[in-house]
Amino acid sequence: MSDYIVLCCILFSLGAFGVLYRRNILVIFMSIELMLNAVNLLLVYFSVLHNDPSGQVFVFFIMAVAAAEITIGLAILVMIYRHLGSINIDNLKKLKW
């Protein structure tokens, strides 16, 4: 049964690694989604495990809110692209000492 937990851990780590490693903001976004959904999957799994449906209801809510949130993130991303002409994260380094 702990296969699900292992799967979720792998997915989460992949997401985290993607956030750290990739330079493309779009890909970073996708990696964040991956992390989020790994956690969602874990919730669903625990919901089945405890025979309690509220975990799955919770996941639906999270997905709905995340979708709205992603829209804002993508809008900001579009603005960045219009401004800089690129979506490489290395170009966003002006806020430093």
Next chain:
Amino acid sequence: MMEYVWLIPALPLLGFLLLSLFNKHLPKSVSGYIASGMILGSFLIVLSLLMQAISGNLKPTVVPLFDWITAGNLKLSLSFQLDNLSVWFMSIITGVGFLIHVYSISYMHDDEGVTRYFSYLNLFIFSMLLLVMGSNYVVMFTGWEGVGLCSYLLIGFWFKNQNYNDAAKKAFIMNRIGDLGFLLGMLLIYNQFKSFEFSVIFPQASEIINPNNDSGILFAITMLLFIGAMGKSAQIPLYTWLPDAMAGPTPVSALIHAATMVTAGIYMIARSNVLYSMAPCTLDIIYWVGTSTAILAALIGLTQTDIKKVLAYSTVSQLGFMFMAIGLGGYSAGVFHVTTHAFFKALLFLGAGSVIHAMGGEQDIRKMGGLMKKLPITFITFLIATLAIAGIPPLSGFFSKDAILALAFEANPMKWGLGVFAALLTTFYMFRMLYLTFFGEFRGTEHQKHHLHESPALMTVPLMVLAFFTVVSGFIEIPHVFVHGGDWFSHYLAGANIALPEASHLSGSTEIVLMLVALGLVISVIAATYIIYVSKKTMPASNEADLSGLERLSYNKFYVDEIYDMLIVKPIGALSSFASSIIEKQIIDRFVNLSGRTIEVSGKTIRLIQSGDVNTYAIFMVLGIVVILFINLVL
């Protein structure tokens, strides 16, 4: 009557508030009249109390105003002690104070700060009244400090002159030393008696403290209180501020020396006489301090050439006499001398003020002379005061000095000798000053000679009133050899729990012989002075090099100021400059700077982490999460 008692200190306080708050809006000519009016109001109330006291109807009462401090067991009320002693002092303070106010109206009329001057004067009278009227040591202490503050303000009244400021600071600091003693004594009293109230402490003093077993505690209390009195009443070693206090306007000197301030120490000891009577050791010390002050100050007075300086040292010397009396257990004799001294010393100072006024500010007696004809009223009143201070019968000084000398002879003939010696010195310097000022030829400039004039009525009338009291005030206590039962004053004071002096063991003839011997000596000194300064026209040397060794010692005040300067002021100055240049700059400053530098350097280094690179931040975040998880789950 009692319901108006609060007005006595309230009126001068009101005057002070009015004058200081509306300083700019009041015409200068009015302020003196407002201030004098306030004091006159207080004086009239005091006068009705005094009538009551003289007729013997004033029982010692405590008039409470309000609760001041209530904390735990400590209950302090602002209340007034009314008995024969405090009413007596209140009469002197407001009476002589009123005359000095009136005199000041004329003396200070063209000074730019006249309103400020009168507001301080009112505050001074207020503080002194508070000191005398307080029914517990705390109220007394409040007045005690107020008097110190006012003396500072008035001595440094002409604050543009740095010397005057220094004199003011000196007075304040010297007084503070004494005040610390008073404060400690007061706290020790609370520690022993659990109260500050006179009405609680004195009746049961001998029950709570057994004088035989606890003489140490009593000695400490009385000695600490006496240190306070030393500061206020200018005794060795804290007397040096009083001669310097001449920096203030002359009426202020009269106020400080006669009616207020310096009598505070005498009052306080007379008030606490129950405690002092239980501590014979302290009384001995008081006697010796008083005697040595009387003689030392008189010796210094012999060669001074500033008219006010001579008077200042004479005050110190006369205060020594008062403490001499107290040290011999003669509280009523001490208070008696305070009374007569208040009149003749106020008269002398105001007379000196009149002379200085006529001379256009000149204070050096070497430049005066022959003022007798130009200033007749001043001369006559000054002469009366000089005769009184020298102790010529039937003027007041004779009776009060004789009372002290009789006490001294009873204790020990040698003590009588010392007293007479101090009295002779007093006679010498007073007559030296009188002759140099009023007799002989005028030695000032032509310009000054042209301007010599008698002072206006506002100044001469107070002189005449004071002269009247100088003549008559001695008759309140006539030695019993002259009039049986003439000792009215000590019986009057007995109504305020001041022990009657023990019945004199001296036979009438001994006492008369003593008087005649003292009187004969005084008169021969007067004659000798006359020969030296009038017949032979000897002048004090105009520069120091012409003085003989002893004269130079006296002229330079026995170098006491220099010794204090060397022993106390200089070392403290050196310590302070060491503290400021080494401890402050080298140690404390460096420590503070070091911590500042550390923060600065570490900040400069650590801020480099903020690189602006989102990935780096993310890595730190993930690493942080991993560490937290590791700590929580594994450890």
